[in-house]
Amino acid sequence: HYYINNMHILLLVAHGSRREESNIEIESLSKKISTLEPKEFDKVMPAFLEFASPSIPEAIKECTEVGATKVTILPYFLSAGVHITRDIPNEIIEASEGSPGLEIKVANYFGSRDEIAQILLKTALDIK
Numbered sequence: 001h002y003y004i005n006n007m008h009i010l011l012l013v014a015h016g017s018r019r020e021e022s023n024i025e026i027e028s029l030s031k032k033i034s035t036l037e038p039k040e041f042d043k044v045m046p047a048f049l050e051f052a053s054p055s056i057p058e059a060i061k062e063c064t065e066v067g068a069t070k071v072t073i074l075p076y077f078l079s080a081g082v083h084i085t086r087d088i089p090n091e092i093i094e095a096s097e098g099s100p101g102l103e104i105k106v107a108n109y110f111g112s113r114d115e116i117a118q119i120l121l122k123t124a125l126d127i128k
Helices: 020-035 056-065 082-097 116-125
Strands: 007-014 043-048 068-075 103-106
Touching (some): 007 056, 043 056, 068 082
Parallel strands (some): 007 043, 007 068
């Protein structure tokens, strides 16, 4: 393992699926975010609420093991349902107990962005 002072990891948290292809899409999306080389984050990793690995606690543990001092959780969800309001916060609380000294922040969920309307319209017009 290599260590960076003040290592900051972005965790892209998705629901997770019994369909492996769906989970691979999330892994691929986290790699695409990495290729944007966000200067704020040293690493981008996927994590899943259920049905796939790593779980949120597993991913947070891995962040600690690679020497992260900060983690930003980015919920890849469209609406503020029970996963956003209850499940993810509970998972983070549980995981953070095993990682004292790790600063964990939660970004707003993806669907809260105003740009979603533009992306949806572009998608609707992108018929081949």
